[in-house]
Amino acid sequence: MINTDRYCVIMCGGIGSRFWPYSRTNKPKQFIDFLGTGRSLLQMTFDRITHVVSSDNIIIVANEMYLQLILEQLPQIRRENILLEPARRNTAPCIAWAINHIRAINPNASVVVAPSDHLILREDAFESSIIRGFEFVESHDALLTLGITPTRPETGYGYIQIGKESCPGISEVKTFTEKPDLELAKVFLKSGEFFWNSGIFLWSVKAIYKALCKYAPDVMAVLDKDNDVYASSKESEFINQNFTSCPSISIDYAVMEKADNVYVQCVSFGWSDIGTWSALYDNSAQDINRNVLQNCQGMMYRSEGNMVMTADKKVVVAVGLNDYIIADAHDVLLICPKSEEQQIKHFVNDVKATLGDEYL
Amino acid sequence: MINTDRYCVIMCGGIGSRFWPYSRTNKPKQFIDFLGTGRSLLQMTFDRITHVVSSDNIIIVANEMYLQLILEQLPQIRRENILLEPARRNTAPCIAWAINHIRAINPNASVVVAPSDHLILREDAFESSIIRGFEFVESHDALLTLGITPTRPETGYGYIQIGKESCPGISEVKTFTEKPDLELAKVFLKSGEFFWNSGIFLWSVKAIYKALCKYAPDVMAVLDKDNDVYASSKESEFINQNFTSCPSISIDYAVMEKADNVYVQCVSFGWSDIGTWSALYDNSAQDINRNVLQNCQGMMYRSEGNMVMTADKKVVVAVGLNDYIIADAHDVLLICPKSEEQQIKHFVNDVKATLGDEYL
Numbered sequence: 001m002i003n004t005d006r007y008c009v010i011m012c013g014g015i016g017s018r019f020w021p022y023s024r025t026n027k028p029k030q031f032i033d034f035l036g037t038g039r040s041l042l043q044m045t046f047d048r049i050t051h052v053v054s055s056d057n058i059i060i061v062a063n064e065m066y067l068q069l070i071l072e073q074l075p076q077i078r079r080e081n082i083l084l085e086p087a088r089r090n091t092a093p094c095i096a097w098a099i100n101h102i103r104a105i106n107p108n109a110s111v112v113v114a115p116s117d118h119l120i121l122r123e124d125a126f127e128s129s130i131i132r133g134f135e136f137v138e139s140h141d142a143l144l145t146l147g148i149t150p151t152r153p154e155t156g157y158g159y160i161q162i163g164k165e166s167c168p169g170i171s172e173v174k175t176f177t178e179k180p181d182l183e184l185a186k187v188f189l190k191s192g193e194f195f196w197n198s199g200i201f202l203w204s205v206k207a208i209y210k211a212l213c214k215y216a217p218d219v220m221a222v223l224d225k226d227n228d229v230y231a232s233s234k235e236s237e238f239i240n241q242n243f244t245s246c247p248s249i250s251i252d253y254a255v256m257e258k259a260d261n262v263y264v265q266c267v268s269f270g271w272s273d274i275g276t277w278s279a280l281y282d283n284s285a286q287d288i289n290r291n292v293l294q295n296c297q298g299m300m301y302r303s304e305g306n307m308v309m310t311a312d313k314k315v316v317v318a319v320g321l322n323d324y325i326i327a328d329a330h331d332v333l334l335i336c337p338k339s340e341e342q343q344i345k346h347f348v349n350d351v352k353a354t355l356g357d358e359y360l
Numbered sequence: 361m362i363n364t365d366r367y368c369v370i371m372c373g374g375i376g377s378r379f380w381p382y383s384r385t386n387k388p389k390q391f392i393d394f395l396g397t398g399r400s401l402l403q404m405t406f407d408r409i410t411h412v413v414s415s416d417n418i419i420i421v422a423n424e425m426y427l428q429l430i431l432e433q434l435p436q437i438r439r440e441n442i443l444l445e446p447a448r449r450n451t452a453p454c455i456a457w458a459i460n461h462i463r464a465i466n467p468n469a470s471v472v473v474a475p476s477d478h479l480i481l482r483e484d485a486f487e488s489s490i491i492r493g494f495e496f497v498e499s500h501d502a503l504l505t506l507g508i509t510p511t512r513p514e515t516g517y518g519y520i521q522i523g524k525e526s527c528p529g530i531s532e533v534k535t536f537t538e539k540p541d542l543e544l545a546k547v548f549l550k551s552g553e554f555f556w557n558s559g560i561f562l563w564s565v566k567a568i569y570k571a572l573c574k575y576a577p578d579v580m581a582v583l584d585k586d587n588d589v590y591a592s593s594k595e596s597e598f599i600n601q602n603f604t605s606c607p608s609i610s611i612d613y614a615v616m617e618k619a620d621n622v623y624v625q626c627v628s629f630g631w632s633d634i635g636t637w638s639a640l641y642d643n644s645a646q647d648i649n650r651n652v653l654q655n656c657q658g659m660m661y662r663s664e665g666n667m668v669m670t671a672d673k674k675v676v677v678a679v680g681l682n683d684y685i686i687a688d689a690h691d692v693l694l695i696c697p698k699s700e701e702q703q704i705k706h707f708v709n710d711v712k713a714t715l716g717d718e719y720l
Contacts, residue, residue, distance in 0.1 A: 310693065318695045319697060320700065
């Protein structure tokens with residue numbers, strides 16, 4: 001029996017520009033079936049959450065331009081559970097609005113906040129971690145974040161250093177850190193004290209509302225101007241008129257790094273934020289020549305270690321290419337060494353400058 | 361005033377498999393606008409010939425599956441000027457049929473035979489060469505072939521060794537040779553005696569008919585079974601019933617290498633058979649980084665000497681690729697070093713064996 005005081009907020013606002021040319025402004029990463037499973041990252045996130053939270057209690061926050069995509073991909077969701085941001089303002093305003101919305105429906109709610117575009121391989125472990133987290137935040141005045149046990153000296157993630165253990169598997173947070181360089185990441189990995197910052201949070205509405213008021217007063221000054229609108233017919237008009245006045249700030253920076261009741265649950269459930277083509281490659285099944293062939297039919301000659309993805313199950317004949325990204329969208333073809341994928345954002349800018357917005 | 365005794369036979373039967381994945385069974389090379397000029401190779405061939413032969417006197421010989429493509433690309437041609445082969449039987453039966461057809465219309469005709477898929481850059485020089493050739497074969501009992509002055513030690517072409525000069529620019533043929541290896545090709549180039557075999561022939565109907573009867577009696581035994589059918593309403597039925605009985609043999613092997621009245625006119629008009637992607641590359645305008653970008657918008661980073669062609673003017677972002685063929689057809693993407701393009705026929709076979717005929 002699922003606890004009806006438990007809610008989920010799925011943040012669906014990213015634009016995933018590092019996955020260009022697949023991830024596009026009008027259909028970002030979370031809406032794409034990157035793993036060729038037949039389900040997009042958003043759909044997989046939703047499916048996974050329904051095991052621990054009633055689907056009636058799952059709220060999606062997204063930019064208004066994605067309403068149609070969400071309705072297509074999640075036909076089971078109720079329209080009133082989709083909160084449409086009129087502008088991008090990073091995670092703190094997004095979460096603050098969703099918390100105000102849930103608070104108006106159920107002030108005793110507890111909430112898990114999850115990005116829509118992460119990969120989780122071991123769903124059972126995820127499920128029990130979330131339940132354990134709910135139990136903790138329902139019995140403590142605590143803001144909980146999930147810290148992923150690192151498996152490699154990754155330089156693309158932020159880390160959380162754990163402090164004193166409060167109860168089995170849940171510790172106080174000593175520090176949040178920025179993305180480290182490789183040397184530091186190796187030290188982090190070896191120490192056993194540092195965990196990847198997953199961006200998955202759990203808290204009671206009461207605890208996060210209090211923390212937002214204390215640590216993000218400029219956000220709440222906007223969103224608390226009229227508290228009667230939430231979960232009412234006036235909500236979207238109010239948001240459309242006021243949301244853009246919120247400062248653009250992340251929940252980590254606004255609240256988590258400042259509050260004194262922040263805890264981390266150390267977990268391990270095959271997580272990746274699939275932030276890059278290489279991350280997708282690393283998380284996909286490789287063939288005998290270490291090629292990952294996604295949605296295509298590859299004929300690979302003297303070609304190893306490539307990440308190949310096409311629209312429409314194209315036949316790809318590659319000769320003498322090693323460790324490349326070959327990404328063929330309908331109107332754009334990208335052929336780039338995996339080692340240079342950090343340049344993709346520059347390519348996107350060049351394309352924009354040269355050819356216009358059409359290809360973004 | 362164009363001489364109405366002059367005819368042209370455009371041979372349109374090739375399948376251009378070395379240009380896969382662009383050249384496909386259902387739309388071979390000659391029907392494709394390879395140079396991005398807006399005209400296919402067939403259309404350019406036709407346009408070029410109309411300067412020296414009345415368009416009413418231009419005959420196209422092609423496989424029956426290409427009728428629709430020909431009518432689309434050459435709307436000005438009369439249906440009765442298109443001869444449809446029920447099967448591929450190489451050039452000797454193709455030419456023998458066309459000659460019988462023209463002979464029934466005009467036994468005093470002279471004819472230029474030209475492939476449909478060659479590139480000629482200097483049309484004026486082509487035009488005057490053809491006129492000179494017509495004049496020669498109209499005044500001599502001669503079979504004339506055009507030999508192209510070689511500009512490099514090409515190993516992909518057959519060569520013709522010239523003998524004694526008969527009149528300015530026209531010589532007897534000493535030998536026809538197979539494609540040489542590189543060492544021999546260098547010797548050929550240096551000697552000044554060897555010319556590329558262009559596959560462009562001129563002759564009077566009388567001379568070639570006599571030669572076909574003498575040197576290709578097995579072909580003529582089939583096609584001369586009933587001489588009253590040509591240029592009549594019975595022609596296509598007769599061909600459909602008999603053409604497949606012809607042996608498959610080239611005009612070079614059947615006639616040109618055997619006859620004793622064969623001459624070569626040495627010409628130089630920027631000719632290429634564009635038989636390969638590299639040949640297309642060599643004959644196209646290169647940008648400052650030696651890339652040829654055909655029907656696409658290229659953003660090339662540290663990438664030089666590539667031959668890039670896409671369907672639908674795709675944006676191609678290439679990073680760290682040098683001297684590659686990047687050919688993106690609708691359902692097939694080929695990425696292959698130019699130096700390995702001889703393997704393309706093997707790739708096509710592999711694709712056929714693995715994925716079926718759909719991609720041929």
